[in-house]
Amino acid sequence: MRNISLLFRSVVKSLILVSVLSMAAVSAHAQDAKEGKTLFQQKCTSCHAIDKVVVGPALKDVSKRHEEEWLIKWIRNSQAMVAAGDEQAVALFEGHNNLVMTAFPDLSDDQIKNILTFIDESSQAPAGGGTEQGAPGAAAADSGNVSNFMLFGLLAVIVIAFVVIIVLNRVIKTLERIILNKNIVIEEEDEEEGEGKNYFETIKKLAKNKKLVFFFVLGLVAFLGSAGWKTLWNVGVHEGYKPVQPIKFSHQLHAGVNQIECQYCHSGAFKSKNASIPSANVCMNCHKYVTASEKYNGETSPEIQKIYNALDWDGQKYGPNQRPIQWVRIHNLPDFAYFNHSQHVVVAGVECQKCHGPIETMDEVYQYSPLTMKWCVNCHRETEVNHKDNAYYDQLIAAHEKLKEGDKITAASLGGLECGKCHY
């Protein structure tokens, strides 16, 4: 036992050490740049790239061209500087066809510094790939994180399995020793017949123990029964369903990092029964400019290119050879169940995440909720009706108060469990 605990301790120690080290390394290296990257993607990419002219100039080595203090002022409000007659500013403004750069009065000095750090880092990336190297590098680091996690997981599993084997071996040894002490004759016979025979005989002997067999069978039946029960109940339940989509659209990037409101794209959720997948022209509101080319050697990101291909976009206008994007539907309700998004989102004020889960962290969307009737009904039982300031409910609430004074007014108590609520 001492051995085991020692081993365990050492493993844990090394684990902690490794994780702390890697955390430290990452944080030491990228604390500023990471936030800067996020901000850069949010605020700058619609007009700037690191080493490509988009709308505004390429930003590679921008801190070598200008003072940091000057840059901070410029980024916060370039037009004020031009108006004030700052020489550098006027030259820059006029040198770029008098294109006005959006002012960012909300950005703090630290945030701007972070952005500049990110730009510097991207600029320093080895030549050839230019800054783009940074992106795949980062991607690799990202995937490294994932594989590290998996690696540690695997290691842990192996270690635990190893521990289990050792413990079992010791138990067997102990048992053998006991048998040896108590029954030398059998031991001798066993020794004659060899290891295999011994093992077989043990099972045979155990099988003669009716109690043991009974409990074993009982256990097996219970296990199979519960497994079967669970399987059958989950037929047609596709919790966690995560199909491969035609475009690797990341909610984590759009809703999480870039903080785009859900209803910007899924406007139907607030008006209609369908939340609706946005049409490609909604994507183009941003992706006319945002091409993520800084990550792909100045080429448009292959995923964004798919939108262009679907719309036959040539950089100026939509062409005639449009091909619709065939998304794979994740949340499938059967035809006989009527569900209306606007009822839940607008009237009841339910958050999207309540049913769709932490969508802003999902790189690929999966079905978070079971979407079973039980799940619907349970929520209707528990959820209080959002009747405040809604004149529609006045009469119902008054009637309800009369009948069941003080009770919680849940969806269920206003007919939310009746068949016709969803089935017609």
Added chain:
Amino acid sequence: MDSNKKYWKGLEELEQTPAFVKNSKSEFAESLPIENVLTEAGLSTKTPRRDFLKALGFGLGAVSLAACQSTPVHKSIPYLIKPEEVTPGIANYYASSYNGQSILVKTREGRPILIEPNPKSIGINRGTDAGTQASVLDLYDMSKLKGPKAKGSDIDWETADAQIISALNAANSSGKQIRLVASSINSPSSLAVIAGFIAKYPTAKLVEVDAVSYAGIIKANQASFGKAAIPHYRFDKADVIVSVGADFLGTWLAGEEHTQQYADNRGYKSLENKKMSRHVQFETGLSMTGANADARVAVKPSEEGAVLISLYNAVTGASLAGGLSTNDKAQKVIGLAAKELVNARGRALVVTGSNDVAMQALTNAINAALGSYGSTIDLDNVSYQYKGNDTDFTAFLNDASAGQVDVAFFLNVNPVYDYFDTEKVKAALGKIKLKVSFADREDETAELVDLITPNHNYLESWGDSSVRDGYYTIVQPTINPVFNTRQAEQSLLIWSGNTVAYHDFVKDNWEKNILAGTAKTWKDVLQAGFEYKGDKPAQAYTFTGDVNAAATSIVNTNKALAKDVEVQLYQSVAIRDGKQGNNAYLHELPDPVSKVTWDNYVAIAPKFAESLGLGENSLVKVTGENGYTIELPVLLQPGQAQGTASIAVGYGRTKAGKAGNEVGKNAYPFAKLVNGTLQFSSTAKLEKVSGIYELAQTQTHHTIEGRNVIRETSFKDYLHDPAHGSGNHGEKHKTYDLWNKFESPGHKWVMAIDLNACTGCGACIVACNVENNVPVVGRDEVRRRREMHWLRIDRYYSFEHDGEQVTEEKELARLSKEDANLDNVSVVFQPMLCQHCDHAPCETVCPVLATVHSSEGLNHMAYNRCFGTRYCANNCPYKVRRFNWFNYWNDSRFDNYLNNEFTQLVLNPDVTSRSRGVMEKCSMCIQRIQAGKLKAKIEKRKLKDGDVNVACAAACSANAIIFGDLNDPNSEVSKALKNERVYYVLEEINVQPNIGYMTKVRNTFGA
């Protein structure tokens, strides 16, 4: 006091035929194999253990295999560039018009799925007719052409255009005629296009012809008042209405408009003001209008003219020869009616259905004598609905046969099918060098032409119409053209060398002409859907025609008719002239009176049939004057004039499409041309042929076991006591409830149905079909009593003796035939749908709780829960639950309806398409209730009366169905249900239905 009048649904019930008795007692329409199982052999059958195990093993294996099916991957394909006005899941409504009725077209994701009346339209329509409701299905008709065709092979538009333009130029330069044959065109823009076309090719001329012609009225008005037009009839201003053979509530001129006007004088609001019109009908077959009349007299077609002469004599005191000398009852009623008419001078109206100029002229003389012009007849705001001119068309046929016509276009006409002299049309077509049809399918005429340049469906078109003076409606497209078709007007513009798009043409025409002088813009019109310039004051007119000549002409025509069996050709309320001949909704809509679907038939009075040796379902050979013969099944029709037969036109299409081909027989060839107008009364020989043919009737599918479901009274009694006949007097049964009282604290959805306003037209049935994805089942399934209609209109007959209502005290079964005067029957229509009983018998017997009650008083039906025991249908006292025997929308045996992905686009996505093995019934349009509630919730306001309306009530022109919230004391329905006439069907069994009916009131003579 209840009325103890006995009602019966059909002759089977009246005569208690063995088959009827058997069916009425059996639980299910089809026999269940219970006997086979319960016989000794059945019970003693032993399943050997091995067989049982085999079956068990196979069953388990099959079930597991079936369960292994992987979940299908659903694709979700959004718009690439979403149109701004489209939000998936939200319906858009566009104002448009159909046959001049201002409508709203409901579209979902760019596809039209429902037609509703335009609630803002002024003065012309409250509801829509069945044909308008069903027209949305025509858009998704698989039988339509997918592009232009030349002699059966596909061509492109450029080739077709080049060919047509060169033919036009050749004809024009050689002075040969160019003819555009069309059904009545009342679209100002179309007429402008045609004028431009004629300007470009001066030898061209427009020939308007209607399958069912009203040229007689136009000619008569020309002769009587010097005004060649059809007047605007005002039934709302008439206190006494006499109709001679005019089915004015159904198929005669503007049936829907007349219904609205008529019902306004007879519905519950009018009755509350102690006002009700009196309606007398003289007619041959029992029409829907006749069924609604207060007094109805069966007359032969040959007597109709004589009725008019007698009526003229009685009204004016003249003594024209040729008055009615036979038919005592008719003579008596004419005397009574004339007195009433004269008393109601200025509030009286006489209409005649015939297309005979002399009869219409005499009608004009009577109306002029009654001072109807300027009050009940408006000749200053004339109708443009039917402008067909039979003489023009005859001239065209003669010119074409003589080789004078080089190019002919056919727009919305099908003369090879619907002109009586098909051979003449075919011969004429053969002489025309280039024949072009605008038909949307290869119909009977289009099959014989050189080029078909298919027209858009109206839901894909721009356009307008003006059905009467000063009233203009717009037609706007609600879907992109589905196939490679082109609007006829656009084609004509191109062939006239005009490159303007037709949309611009219409817009320009409106801005320059119709909207000139108003502040309205084109956009305003697109939003409103119509432009109403107000009526000019109606003038009184002096009759200047020749009454004597008319009477002489009538006498001569009658003489010609008085031989063999007199045949009356009529349009059925559903199929009408046959233009919508491929519409499955309309074929399955039961005829209001006979309740026959999917066929036409020879309607004969029972006594007359007996004398001919004919019975129900016999086949009879009908030979017309011109030798044309068809074989049709016989329908015994109470109320039909003796010695006559009525046959519906519009059936027997051969090239309509999958649904309409070979349904019934074509009766148009029995029509004839007399004195220059088409006549639909004729004579024929009837001959019994062997064989029987079962008509698919819905009327006997349910039995009411002689229970008191209809309650009626007379207007006189009503005036004394508004609750008369409703059973709302005296002591009620003491009732005991097994269940607790059902509380509906929020809303309580109820309905009031006014039996006095309902005309039985069936528009509500089709509206329900379209809104709720109710499947069409086809003729065979209707025969097996498997029609799916959630809403049916029950038609009950009762007896009448010589204008007096009689009470038959004996039970129906004991009614002897002598008592039963089947020539004089009165009719009541009763819309019957799920009554949403608070103590519903269906709910208590469902073993799986698939049908349960809601807190809003609705009887819910969860299809996915139902597994089809049909207990609920058996336990329903109203017999309104319908069982799905098949997947009608996806089964090759029902190929005439939804069995293709294109037609399935008509389905309402908010309503489940039911699978087989599932019970269904009226849901009170719960999807509309939920949508209305949601809208109020989102807008944070109370639900107002009228926010939610059900499809049937919305479609009803007569305002016979009123729907709403009983808990809202100000709603129309809660006010209507306070009416003294309200009773609940089978209230004695205390199922507490939520649909109240108002008694039928008859304004009979002597009452």
